[in-house]
Amino acid sequence: MLRPQDNATRERKRLDGLWTFALDPDGAGRAGRWFAGRLPRAREMAVPASFNDIPTDPVVREYFGDVWYQTTVRVPQGWAGRRIVLHFESATHRATVWARDVEVVSHEGGYTPFAADITDHVTAGEPVRITVVVNNTLSFQSIPPGIVEDTPAGKRQRYWHDFFNYAGIHRPVWLYATASQHLTDISIVTGLDGGAGTIQYQIESSGEAVTRVLLHDAAGRQVAAGAGASGTLRIDDVHRWAPGDGYLYDLEVQLVDDGGTVVDSYHHSVGVRTVEVTGSRFLINGEPFYFTGFGKHEDLAVIGKGHNDAFMVHDFELLEWIGANSFRTSHYPYSEDVLDYADRHGIVVIDETAAVGLNMGLGGGIFGAQGYVTFSPETINDASREVHAQAIRELVTRDRNHPSVVLWSIANEPESDSEAAEAYFRPLFELTRRLDPSRPVGFVNVMLAPYGECRVSQFADVLMLNRYYGWYVDPGDLPLAEQKWEAELRGWATENKPIIITEYGADTYPGLHSVAGQPWSEEYQVEYLDMNHRVFDRIDAVVGEQVWNFADFATISGVMRVGGNRKGVFTRDRQPKAAAHALRRRWRKDA
Ligand code: GCB
Numbered sequence: 001m002l003r004p005q006d007n008a009t010r011e012r013k014r015l016d017g018l019w020t021f022a023l024d025p026d027g028a029g030r031a032g033r034w035f036a037g038r039l040p041r042a043r044e045m046a047v048p049a050s051f052n053d054i055p056t057d058p059v060v061r062e063y064f065g066d067v068w069y070q071t072t073v074r075v076p077q078g079w080a081g082r083r084i085v086l087h088f089e090s091a092t093h094r095a096t097v098w099a100r101d102v103e104v105v106s107h108e109g110g111y112t113p114f115a116a117d118i119t120d121h122v123t124a125g126e127p128v129r130i131t132v133v134v135n136n137t138l139s140f141q142s143i144p145p146g147i148v149e150d151t152p153a154g155k156r157q158r159y160w161h162d163f164f165n166y167a168g169i170h171r172p173v174w175l176y177a178t179a180s181q182h183l184t185d186i187s188i189v190t191g192l193d194g195g196a197g198t199i200q201y202q203i204e205s206s207g208e209a210v211t212r213v214l215l216h217d218a219a220g221r222q223v224a225a226g227a228g229a230s231g232t233l234r235i236d237d238v239h240r241w242a243p244g245d246g247y248l249y250d251l252e253v254q255l256v257d258d259g260g261t262v263v264d265s266y267h268h269s270v271g272v273r274t275v276e277v278t279g280s281r282f283l284i285n286g287e288p289f290y291f292t293g294f295g296k297h298e299d300l301a302v303i304g305k306g307h308n309d310a311f312m313v314h315d316f317e318l319l320e321w322i323g324a325n326s327f328r329t330s331h332y333p334y335s336e337d338v339l340d341y342a343d344r345h346g347i348v349v350i351d352e353t354a355a356v357g358l359n360m361g362l363g364g365g366i367f368g369a370q371g372y373v374t375f376s377p378e379t380i381n382d383a384s385r386e387v388h389a390q391a392i393r394e395l396v397t398r399d400r401n402h403p404s405v406v407l408w409s410i411a412n413e414p415e416s417d418s419e420a421a422e423a424y425f426r427p428l429f430e431l432t433r434r435l436d437p438s439r440p441v442g443f444v445n446v447m448l449a450p451y452g453e454c455r456v457s458q459f460a461d462v463l464m465l466n467r468y469y470g471w472y473v474d475p476g477d478l479p480l481a482e483q484k485w486e487a488e489l490r491g492w493a494t495e496n497k498p499i500i501i502t503e504y505g506a507d508t509y510p511g512l513h514s515v516a517g518q519p520w521s522e523e524y525q526v527e528y529l530d531m532n533h534r535v536f537d538r539i540d541a542v543v544g545e546q547v548w549n550f551a552d553f554a555t556i557s558g559v560m561r562v563g564g565n566r567k568g569v570f571t572r573d574r575q576p577k578a579a580a581h582a583l584r585r586r587w588r589k590d591a
Helices: 058-062 309-322 336-345 360-364 382-399 419-435 478-493 522-538 578-587
Strands: 011-014 017-024 043-047 066-074 083-088 094-099 102-108 114-117 127-135 146-151 154-159 173-178 183-193 196-205 210-216 222-227 230-235 249-256 262-270 275-278 281-284 291-295 326-328 348-352 405-412 441-445 463-466 499-503 542-548
Touching: 043 066, 083 094, 083 102, 094 114, 102 114, 183 249, 183 262, 196 210, 196 249, 210 230, 222 230, 262 336, 281 405, 281 542, 291 348, 291 499, 309 336, 309 578, 326 542, 336 348, 336 382, 382 405, 382 419, 405 419, 419 441, 463 478, 478 499, 478 522, 522 542, 522 578
Parallel strands: 291 326, 291 542, 326 348, 348 405, 405 441, 441 463, 463 499, 499 542
Antiparallel strands: 011 173, 017 043, 017 066, 066 127, 083 114, 083 173, 094 102, 094 127, 146 154, 183 196, 196 230, 210 222, 210 249, 249 262, 275 281
């Protein structure tokens, strides 16, 4: 699926702004045909944004079930005779869309795009009513999973991931127009051949029109050209995309009709680089790369997981300030704007699916006691795995052309020490490799499956470990934590695979100080990070450190969560804790 863009052959119109919005706690909207007219008892709602924190009503914040959004948009007069598409960059966790009173598309999965050709349901120059029912209920067959439980006080949504279940239309919505003959997909794999670069492309389109490709460098000079739906371009003396150097070429793909007219075109940025794992090294362009940075979240006050350009740019500025060269899209695919920005600025990305919380062993801690088995016919089963597989397909097809993305993470902290886990994950690794043979694949291992007990890491090219020695284990006793951590890590190092520490962190209440370095104080966070860094620096196979978390973020309520998860190095409003300055000294040799 191609993201909407404006160019000489395509036009788009952004539908963001205030839509009408209604909760549907009884699930009455479909039978009541709410899409056929104005929404009942509607209020106004911002798009894009999570709906949860915008009204003051706690019922809205905790709501799960169907919510309805509606807007009316005028189709531009000039689009007569064009193919018209309605495109959502995401709706969390599933949605069904109507144009007027015609159902046009349904989509499962909260963080990837979907679209509908609505040409037959609209008239250029006329308004069209767009209605969307978004549903945020989690089940054992959703990614991420959750469950609705009956309690004496009514139904409650439970889930096993440590971030708030924000929902709604989180990213831009577009209406766009193309010619009826159009490009449908472009995939790109780049390579290096000495000082030259190669770009293998594969183009899909509707109909039989001829395709042509033109490659321009960043200064606008044409450096290569090709014809046909697939082929390889060669750039002598290539300017590589590299960490810290987000150099991009522009690949223009054209669809040309019999008369030689360009009927459709698409501009695709291309960063020429290679990624490879050899032994315990992670190589970008053949050179060992060491990841510094964070696990992040899409999480902001008021707008929740709604995309916001100002905060995005500010977050990237903070990454640069602190000397981070990478981040993980924990725990779901982020906005495509984020990946485009990372491409342009040479920031390296570990790209993760929304498969988080597939682990009932975590239940006794922050998520409250419960008695489920992770993988079973009644819980996470074959149907769940198919939803997971589809989430992987959509992530890889959406993001495979981003040079910033160097590694797929197909799950965060699933159960991984059982035979059932091994059987569940084997085909998902195979699928990811089939979809993209050009990148390494991994998953993030939890401390419940320590070295020697994990049965899934055998499938991974890279070991990604989340560990909290000195926090959840031996809190306040850093000397003991240091010994235990080093002992476990030395075990993993014998596997001869690169190790990235994808999470280590300590909750820290900003402004809390302690001479003796007690947990929750700013001093403890610094000392805890220092301890971790001493361990990493002693182990050659460690090729990356990503602190948990970039910033404080919202979670479910719980006695271990003080206004959310406080492991941020920055506060939720992006002010540095002492640890931010300490990391800056470690990561920015020039600072
Ligand atoms: C983890 C999870 C992350 C949590 C973090 C924590 O291992 O991957 O989602 O927020 O621990 O702070 O407990």
